[in-house]
Amino acid sequence: MKEASLDHLSRIIQLKGIPFSVVFEITDRCNLKCLHCYQENGEKEELSFHEIKVILDDLEKLGTMKVTLTGGEPLLREDFTEIFFYCSQKGFATKLFTNATLLNAEHKKAFLKKTPFAVECSLYGASAKTHESITGVAGSFEKTLANIKWMVEKGIRVFVKSVVLCLNFHEMEGLDRLCHGLGVPFSPTLRVFPSCDPTRLPERWRVKTKDLKALRKMKSAFLKNHSDSDNPSGDLICNAGREACCINAEGKVYPCVALRWECGDVRKQSLPEIWVHSSVLQKIRSFHDKDFKGCFSCPWKKSCNFCPGMSFGEHGDMLLPSKELCRLSAIRSGGDDLQEGSMGCE
Amino acid sequence: MEFCEAYFKRNKEVVWRTLGDDCILLHLESGIYYTLNEEGRMLWEALDGKNKLAEIQAKIMEQYEVDAGTMQKDLIEIMEDLIKEDLVEYDKNSFLEPKMS
Numbered sequence: 321m322k323e324a325s326l327d328h329l330s331r332i333i334q335l336k337g338i339p340f341s342v343v344f345e346i347t348d349r350c351n352l353k354c355l356h357c358y359q360e361n362g363e364k365e366e367l368s369f370h371e372i373k374v375i376l377d378d379l380e381k382l383g384t385m386k387v388t389l390t391g392g393e394p395l396l397r398e399d400f401t402e403i404f405f406y407c408s409q410k411g412f413a414t415k416l417f418t419n420a421t422l423l424n425a426e427h428k429k430a431f432l433k434k435t436p437f438a439v440e441c442s443l444y445g446a447s448a449k450t451h452e453s454i455t456g457v458a459g460s461f462e463k464t465l466a467n468i469k470w471m472v473e474k475g476i477r478v479f480v481k482s483v484v485l486c487l488n489f490h491e492m493e494g495l496d497r498l499c500h501g502l503g504v505p506f507s508p509t510l511r512v513f514p515s516c517d518p519t520r521l522p523e524r525w526r527v528k529t530k531d532l533k534a535l536r537k538m539k540s541a542f543l544k545n546h547s548d549s550d551n552p553s554g555d556l557i558c559n560a561g562r563e564a565c566c567i568n569a570e571g572k573v574y575p576c577v578a579l580r581w582e583c584g585d586v587r588k589q590s591l592p593e594i595w596v597h598s599s600v601l602q603k604i605r606s607f608h609d610k611d612f613k614g615c616f617s618c619p620w621k622k623s624c625n626f627c628p629g630m631s632f633g634e635h636g637d638m639l640l641p642s643k644e645l646c647r648l649s650a651i652r653s654g655g656d657d658l659q660e661g662s663m664g665c666e
Numbered sequence: 667m668e669f670c671e672a673y674f675k676r677n678k679e680v681v682w683r684t685l686g687d688d689c690i691l692l693h694l695e696s697g698i699y700y701t702l703n704e705e706g707r708m709l710w711e712a713l714d715g716k717n718k719l720a721e722i723q724a725k726i727m728e729q730y731e732v733d734a735g736t737m738q739k740d741l742i743e744i745m746e747d748l749i750k751e752d753l754v755e756y757d758k759n760s761f762l763e764p765k766m767s
Contacts, residue, residue: 321706321747324699329690332701336685383683385692411681413692437694477697 333563338383339595341559343417343566343577346372346403347392352419353456354444356483356522358513358633359392364570369399371586373406375567378591380410386437390417390577392569401430413437420467421460431476438477441468444485446494453487472503482508485525489535510648511625513578514633526644532651554621556612560628561604565595575604578629579638607639614641620649669742670723673757675715680753682710691753700751705730706744715757719745 324332333340349362367375379387387407394400395418407414420441441464445451448461455461471478480499484492492508499506512526561575561583568574571586573594583601584594595601610616615626618641628638630645676682682691689707691700702710705726712722719741727737748754 321700321702321744321751323751324690324701326699328701329699332685332688332690336688338685383685385681385683385690411683413681413694435694437697 341386348569350393360517387412388415395422421463423467445491624649670720
């Protein structure tokens, strides 16, 4: 027996062709109204509990080990605890992405009975004013914070995430200190994805180039310690559609939560059939680094937090360079001649 | 009690998947992944607390042409690792705590 490195695991998983890690959007309803959200809120005919059980049964047979329950806000589902326990029964390491505002007595009892593998929550500021300017719901900051504290106290593995926007970047260092005080890891990202809802434009909330350049010049501790990770190997191939996939609230299947290129529909085909035979997935699995023509020889490749989902959201083509990621990489690489609006954010 | 007379079972805080001949384990508390080879997988799958280690060894030996001494040595080595990493627990229905030689 040996402890497995992630590289070694990845090799086994890819060899066996397994969706090792799956994100399951069990609802697209949400009680918050986050400005930057990529989801279409409450538009779909949600999968029933029976349909969800069939999907989870299939994932178990396919070899999936990690399932992340998310949404929308997954705790809005009245059958959430049933879904959660079913995941546990199936032997999944069950993660949860939640805003944690709705954690009630029933959920807490469930988490004490069966601890989630990890819970990821989002905070968007160190103050209620800033956080709620983004979530759009008064009182959401205190509720999220209180429930994060409860989970930490009960020994649940909690991570705090944030999306850095023009409305909150000035509080990121304060938020970093807040998370440090709570004893939870903090992972902010500058990546704001286009929305599935064409009427919502999250891109307008991105941090302006001049502000990011100013932060870089200040040698901001936040940027230094927590900026989106580098890509030292320069790899352009990720695990989307190869080791991972995403299933949305009405059963549509995607290569990952960010790459919204539809591969199939579990209401029309079984998940194993989609995973093996989808023409979209087969195409994705045939790509090599050199197929990303604009990125392959890019000088900023190793400082780029590359994501084909961003490219697909911008162009409808995952192989084209993302304007926004080019902008962020240029700034991280020290591109002082970069002008506002020249790419990505206006 | 002889080690091989003890009953062991998989720790409930470990999730696992068999992928062909490979077996991947994930300890939910530590977040550490492990892999087992074919022999380890057969042992792991049998650790349900219902069979003594000696009985499990006998069943595995039906699949391999190897002498009992070598097989026992291999299984004990794997069991030591599983115990050390908190992946298994001995079944408290056993009368005595097992002692490893």
